[in-house]
Structure formats: C-alpha cells, structure tokens
Amino acid sequence: MVPLGSGIVAVNPKVASVSDTISVDIKGYNTHFQEAGSSIKAWLKIDTLKLISCATSVSVANDQSITAKFHVPSIKLSKNDYLFADVVVNDSKDGNVMLDEAIRITNKSDDTLAAMSSSAASSNCIDDIKNTKATYLHFPYRSILYESIRNLYFHVPMWFTMMLIITISLVYSIKYLRTFNLNDDIIAVEASKVGIFFGVLGLITGSIWARFTWGAWWVNDVKVNGAAVTLLIYFAYLILRNSIDDEQKRARIAAVYSIIAFTMLVLFLIIFPRMNDSLHPGNGGNPGFNKYDLDSSMRMVFYPAVIGWCLLGMWILNIRIRMNRITKYFFEK
Amino acid sequence: MLLKEVKSLIKKEVALEIRQKYAFGGLLLYVISTVFICYLSFKRVIEPPVYVALFWIIMLFAAINAIAKSFLSESRGLQLYFYSLASPEAVILSKIIYNLVLMLLLSLINLFFYILFLGNIIQDMPMFLLSLILGSFGFSSVMSMVSAIASKANHNVTLMAILSFPILIPLIMTVIRFSKNAIDGLDFSVNYQYIVMLVGLNVIVIALAYILFPYLWRNE
Numbered sequence: 001m002v003p004l005g006s007g008i009v010a011v012n013p014k015v016a017s018v019s020d021t022i023s024v025d026i027k028g029y030n031t032h033f034q035e036a037g038s039s040i041k042a043w044l045k046i047d048t049l050k051l052i053s054c055a056t057s058v059s060v061a062n063d064q065s066i067t068a069k070f071h072v073p074s075i076k077l078s079k080n081d082y083l084f085a086d087v088v089v090n091d092s093k094d095g096n097v098m099l100d101e102a103i104r105i106t107n108k109s110d111d112t113l114a115a116m117s118s119s120a121a122s123s124n125c126i127d128d129i130k131n132t133k134a135t136y137l138h139f140p141y142r143s144i145l146y147e148s149i150r151n152l153y154f155h156v157p158m159w160f161t162m163m164l165i166i167t168i169s170l171v172y173s174i175k176y177l178r179t180f181n182l183n184d185d186i187i188a189v190e191a192s193k194v195g196i197f198f199g200v201l202g203l204i205t206g207s208i209w210a211r212f213t214w215g216a217w218w219v220n221d222v223k224v225n226g227a228a229v230t231l232l233i234y235f236a237y238l239i240l241r242n243s244i245d246d247e248q249k250r251a252r253i254a255a256v257y258s259i260i261a262f263t264m265l266v267l268f269l270i271i272f273p274r275m276n277d278s279l280h281p282g283n284g285g286n287p288g289f290n291k292y293d294l295d296s297s298m299r300m301v302f303y304p305a306v307i308g309w310c311l312l313g314m315w316i317l318n319i320r321i322r323m324n325r326i327t328k329y330f331f332e333k
Numbered sequence: 334m335l336l337k338e339v340k341s342l343i344k345k346e347v348a349l350e351i352r353q354k355y356a357f358g359g360l361l362l363y364v365i366s367t368v369f370i371c372y373l374s375f376k377r378v379i380e381p382p383v384y385v386a387l388f389w390i391i392m393l394f395a396a397i398n399a400i401a402k403s404f405l406s407e408s409r410g411l412q413l414y415f416y417s418l419a420s421p422e423a424v425i426l427s428k429i430i431y432n433l434v435l436m437l438l439l440s441l442i443n444l445f446f447y448i449l450f451l452g453n454i455i456q457d458m459p460m461f462l463l464s465l466i467l468g469s470f471g472f473s474s475v476m477s478m479v480s481a482i483a484s485k486a487n488h489n490v491t492l493m494a495i496l497s498f499p500i501l502i503p504l505i506m507t508v509i510r511f512s513k514n515a516i517d518g519l520d521f522s523v524n525y526q527y528i529v530m531l532v533g534l535n536v537i538v539i540a541l542a543y544i545l546f547p548y549l550w551r552n553e
Contacts, residue, residue: 177548232499239495243486253485256545257496260478263541264500267534272503275526 004149005134006031007141008099011087017108019074021056026066026089028097029141034063036091041125042068044103045086049075053085054125077107090126095133097141137297144213151209153301157309158202159227163269165313166195166234170262173255185251186328188258189241190320196234198313203227214279222276223283226268233261335426338419342427350435357435360399364443367391372450384454385513388447389505392468395439400432400476401493404484412550421550425477425542432473440465456518464512467531471504474535478542481549507531 012025026042033040042055055068066089077083084101139149169191176184206224207217218224237257244250273283282288350357371387379387407415415424444465448455455461479497486492511527 229499229502236495236499240482240486240492243489243492249485252548253482256548257482259545260500260541263537264503267503267537275530 003136003138004030004147005138005141006094006097007143008087008089008097008102011099011102014102015104015106016070016072016085017106018072018077020072021069022072023067023069024087024103026068026087026099028064028066028089028094029146030094030138031089031091031097032063032093033060033066033091036093039092040066040089041091041129042066042070042087042089043125044070044072045088045098046073046075046083046105047086048083051075052126072105075105077105079107082106090129090132092131093135095131095135140298148209148212149298151205152298153305155202155205155209156302157306158198158205159269160306161309161313162195162198162202164310165191165198165317166262166265168317169195169258173258173262176251176255180248180252182247182251183325185255186324187321188255190324191317192234192237192258194313194317194320196231196238197316198309199227199231199234203231219279221279223269223273223278223280226272230261230265230268233264237261335420335423338423339427339430342415342419342423343431346427346431356402360395360439361442363398364391364395364439365446367394368443368446368450375451377452379451381454381513381516384451385509385516388443389468389509389512391443392436392440392472393501393505395443396436396472396476397490397494397497399435399439400473400480401483401490402480403428403432403477404480405490405493407484416550421547422543424550425481425546428477428481429474429539429542432477433470436469436473437466440469455516457515460515460521460524461512463528464508464515467511467528467535468504468508470535471508471531471538472501474538474542475500475504478538478546481546485549504531504534507534 007029009027009029011027013022016022037060040058040060042058044053045051046053051073053070053073055070058066058068060066068089072085075083083105085103085105086098086100087102088096088098090096139147142149169188172184172188172191175181176188203224206227210219210224211217237254240257241250241254244253273280277283368391371391375383444461476493476497479493479500483489483493483496507527507530511524511531514524514527
C-alpha cells in the first residue's frame with residue numbers, strides 16, 4: 001500500500017518567549033529520522049517576518065521523534081502580543097516536513113525588543129538543502145484528513161458517476177416524451193435506479209469521511225442536505241412509477257416527474273451550494289482539493305478512478321437494461 | 334386566445350368554489366383550529382424562529398388540502414370535456430392563478446388569526462406580506478403541477494405529499510428565512526437575495542409546468 005507522506009503531528013512545548021533557548025520535542029508521522037541520520041536539519045519559520053531560525057543541535061530518539069534546540073529570535077513584540085512560528089524539519093529521506101503555527105511566541109518582559117536586522121544571519125542551515133520532497137511515492141500528509149485522504153478516490157467519483165447516469169435518465173425521459181417508445185422508458189428508469197444507487201454510496205462514503213474529519217456522521221451542510229433531498233425526490237419518482245399500472249401512462253407521467261426531479265437536482269447539488277457556505281473543500285472559503293495535492297501524485301490515481309467508476313456505473317446500467325428487456329420479452333411471450 | 338381561455342377557466346373555478354362552499358369552509362376551519370391549537374400549546378408570544386416555522390407549516394398543510402383537490406376532484410370525463418374545449422397550457426395556467434388567489438386568501442386569514450392569538454411580533458409588515466405573496470405563488474405553482482401528476486396515479490393524496498414535499502423544501506427554506514428577516518425588521522438589502530431566489534424558483538416551476546403539462550394531459 002502506498003503510504004501517507006511524512007508530517008509532524010505535534011511539538012512540545014507549544015509556547016516560547018522571545019530570545020529564549022528552547023529544547024523542542026518533535027513527533028513525526030511516517031518519518032524516517034533514524035534512517036536519515038545526520039542529514040536532519042530543523043528550523044523555526046515566521047512567515048509574517050520572513051524570518052528563519054535554525055536549530056543549534058538535533059538529536060534523534062527514533063524514527064518518529066527528535067529533539068531540537070532552538071534559539072527563539074529577538075523580535076519586536078509588545079507584551080500581550082504574540083506570533084506563530086512554523087516548525088520545519090528536513091532530511092534526505094522525507095524532504096521538508098512542517099507543522100503550521102506550531103509554537104506561539106510571546107514576550108514575557110515589558111520592553112519591546114528590537115527587530116532582527118536580517119533573516120539571512122541565521123538561515124545558513126537551509127542553504128545546502130538538496131531535496132525538499134520525499135524520495136518515495138506517497139499520499140499528501142494533511143492534518144485533519146490524515147489517512148482518510150484515500151477516500152477521495154471513492155467519495156468524489158461516486159457523485160461524478162451519479163451525475164452522469166442521472167443525466168442519461170433525463171435524456172431518455174425527454175426522448176420518451178418525443179417518441180413514446182417504451183424502450184427509452186426502460187433506459188430512463190434503470191438509469192435513475194443506478195443513479196440512486198451511486199448517490200446512496202456517495203452519501204455513505206461521505207458520512208464515514210465526515211465522522212473522521214468533521215466529527216459527526218451527519219453534519220448540517222448545504223451539500224449534504226441537498227444530496228439527501230435529491231435522493232428523496234428520486235425515491236418519490238420510483239414510488240410514483242409503482243402506483244401506475246398502465247405501461248404507456250406510467251412511462252409518460254414518470255418522464256414528466258423525472259424532468260422536474262432533475263431540475264431540483266441541479267438546484268440542490270449545483271446552484272445552492274454555490275450560494276451558501278459549505279464545509280466541503282472548494283466552498284465557503286475552504287481551499288479546493290487541488291491545494292492539497294501539490295505534487296499531483298493523487299491526480300495520477302484520481303482521474304483514472306473517476307473514469308473507472310463511471311465505466312462501472314455504465315456497465316451496471318447496461319446489464320440492468322438488458323435484464324429488463326429480457327424479462328419483458330418473456331413476460332410478453 | 335390563451336388569455337381568453339384562462340379567463341373563462343378561472344371564472345369556472347370561482348363559480349365551482351362558490352357553489353361548493355363546504356370546501357373553502359373546511360379549509361378555513363382547518364386554519365383557525367390549527368392556529369388555536371398553537372395558541373393553547375404556547376399561550377404566549379413565541380420566539381421568531383418558532384413563530385415563522387409554525388406559520389409556514391400550517392400554510393403547507395393548508396396548501397396540500399386546498400390544492401390537492403384541484404385536479405383530484407375532477408372526473409376523467411370532465412377532464413376530457415375540458416380537453417376538447419381548451420388548450421392544456423390554459424388549463425394549467427388557470428389552475429396556478431386560481432390556486433394563487435386561494436392561497437393568498439388563506440394566508441391572509443391565517444395571518445389574521447395568528448396575530449389575534451399569538452400576538453404580532455412582525456416588525457416589517459410590507460416585507461412579510463411580500464413573503465406571503467411569493468410563498469403562495471410557489472405553493473400554488475408546485476402543488477398544481479404535482480396535483481396534476483398525482484391525479485393520473487390512482488387519485489392518491491398520500492402520493493401528492495410524497496411527490497411535493499421534497500420539491501417544496503427549497504421554497505419553504507427560502508421563504509422561512511425571508512419572512513423571519515421580515516419579522517426581525519432587517520434591511521431590504523439582506524432580503525434581496527431571497528426575493529431573487531423565490532422569483533427564480535417560481536419562474537422555473539411555471540416554465541416546467543407550462544412545457545410538461547401537455548404531456549400529462551393528452552391521450553387520457
């Protein structure tokens with residue numbers, strides 16, 4: 001199995017004062033500190049000031065933990081103010097691993113210290129770094145997501161497939177109203193059934209993902225609720241079909257409702273999420289998923305996965321249509 | 334031509350309604366008794382979110398009762414007779430307009446008794462009335478169409494609820510937010526997006542009804 005990339009899970013202590021010398025325990029995830037040995041470098045990074053402070057010494061405990069001594073730079077900071085410093089570790093095997101806003105820098109004394117004149121003075125440790133990326137194939141390491149990032153290959157393609165197959169259902173519903181050919185009705189109803197199936201799978205995979213990232217099986221999110229209501233509408237479509245006996249009449253009325261249902265689907269899954277804030281990536285100020293996949297290693301699997309799931313959906317649809325036709329053929333005989 | 338047909342069809346609806354007074358009387362009694370139950374269970378002025386949610390839930394069920402019968406009550410023979418006289422577009426448009434008037438009347442009566450029993454906490458009355466108009470419009474257009482569909486399927490009122498509730502959800506959510514803002518007296522600029530959304534929803538549903546109704550209507 002392709003492992004998750006390396007990352008820093010936690011540092012201790014989390015608070016430091018300016019001009020202090022601190023000894024920081026750094027806990028890594030999937031890191032190879034022992035293997036990398038003496039090539040390990042660590043530094044504090046303060047983005048707002050473009051400041052870098054290198055570790056004076058690094059000692060390796062095991063693959064997942066190191067202790068680094070830092071000198072917190074003397075920066076201009078009033079008494080109740082604070083700044084965040086990122087902790088970055090680099091070694092020959094894992095490349096750069098980093099924890100954002102790991103250490104809060106405060107000022108204990110009353111006097112505001114003079115800002116450091118230049119950041120170059122203490123950044124000499126990053127001059128000779130060759131590789132900043134891990135040397136092995138891996139998933140991006142993201143806090144909150146962690147290993148569940150693999151779910152991207154299941155959850156998102158489910159909705160792609162659902163949209164594709166429900167669109168087929170719409171096309172054949174319209175086609176039926178133009179031709180009144182019962183063959184089109186068979187395709188429309190089977191497509192909506194397979195579409196519902198993939199929609200339910202999308203809800204289930206999403207629910208599991210939500211439990212591990214947002215903390216609950218069901219969250220009050222505009223996309224989640226919209227998807228649920230869309231499925232309700234399509235269930236209503238199936239119930240409507242079952243309540244009419246005459247074939248031609250059933251096909252005609254179901255086709256009309258199917259067109260209304262698709263309009264609602266577009267409203268719920270495409271228009272409403274763009275009008276309201278959502279917890280999903282790419283909505284409500286959240287970064288899109290492409291921001292997580294910096295080296296495109298996930299795209300390599302994601303695009304084929306989308307195509308694969310769509311083809312699988314089409315294959316199921318194909319089998320169901322043929323089954324339906326055969327049943328009808330024997331029934332009429 | 335279409336206008337003339339719509340006009341005479343609405344006249345027919347009104348004449349029927351006046352002749353069958355019990356139907357409207359039943360709706361009236363439904364609204365009044367539901368509001369009275371709300372009053373008995375709260376017995377005080379209630380919070381705006383509950384106030385507005387209860388109001389629209391009463392409206393929702395009144396709408397189901399009122400509009401379900403618009404197609405369900407007509408026999409197949411009668412529908413065939415209309416089919417030979419008027420175009421399907423005229424039939425659905427007349428139903429939507431007539432149901433809109435009916436819903437508006439019901440919502441005003443509902444509002445009157447609501448204020449009488451539960452108190453008036455509405456700060457921006459014109460805005461609230463606008464939400465009533467847009468909400469009634471949405472109810473009448475969605476329900477008229479769904480009633481037409483349900484009437485073809487074994488004349489089933491349960492089916493009517495199953496088919497229309499999911500479709501009504503976006504409408505109800507929007508109209509509840511809109512009328513709650515009216516109760517809180519928020520500025521027009523906050524409500525602007527809700528008005529646009531409600532008008533958009535109504536336009537979409539009426540366009541769909543106009544295009545799709547002929548397919549429900551024909552070869553019965």
